[in-house]
Amino acid sequence: MPELPEVETVVRELRAGGLSGRVITRARAFWKPMIAPLTPAAFAARLKGRRVQSIQRRAKYIVITLSNGATLLIHLRMTGQLSLTREGAPRDRHQHIVLRLDDGRELRYRDTRKFGRWILTRAPDRILGRLGPEPLSRHFEQKEFISQLRARRRQLKPLLLDQAFLAGIGNIYADEALWDARLHPGRVASTLTATEARRLHGAIRRVLLRGIRNMGTTLGHGQSNFQRPGGKRGQNQAGLNVFRRTGLPCLRCGKPICRVIIGQRSTHFCAACQPAAG
């Protein structure tokens, strides 16, 4: 669920909530695979007494640097949620990690499907270095992107989801960007004209910025859906143009939105506005 805009929203809210500068007084993990290869005991020992120095985002990772030179990488995967709550509040059965802070609060990690991962490492670049460019950074240049696209024979949809190609896009924003760029998700990257590639470059940035401005996308009302650290929902569901709008009129041309499977992922597009190659 959480993609770049959702993770960025979480990071900003944790910063605004004053997580930076806090000392971790106790760390507990209740689901071992989440912190593997560390054991809960080693995890607790390495975090206790550490001060949070900074909270940043790289792709869909939350990057927390600590005072002992270690870095905590948190990946929310499908249903991960972070919250800042008062110490001692009842823990629900999906909260798997609790960091107690020196100000009477706790940073809690909740994850219904348990896919999320916490990685405590002194060499975060071993993981972050494998990621492609940040689409919102000035290093994501149009010319470079066009030549990268030209070199790939993959369909656009799976290519946009490939974190080594471009970092931070997930299923929602991939569909949104392709709709915005008027490109069929099954188009092969190397067949794009320069004009089409430029359109995609701009569209990617637009839909991600809108997602951040709207503080992320929260679909549905279930407990597993995206929520911000303060417990509030995102607002970008109102800003979606195609995702999960199967059968509803395209907001550009009025024709019904199609849903297909591409690269084993559900994919939404307008067959009229986003014509297949040919």
Add this chain to the structure above:
DNA sequence: ATCGCAGCCTGTACGC
């Protein structure tokens, strides 16, 4: 290089 699949988990929606 690229594709497709299984697996990791739980909850929800839907058909009968």
Add this chain to the structure above:
DNA sequence: TGCGTACAGGCTGCGA
């Protein structure tokens, strides 16, 4: 009401 099935916004490892 109950039961079975399909599906979900991510990612990894494997074989082809």
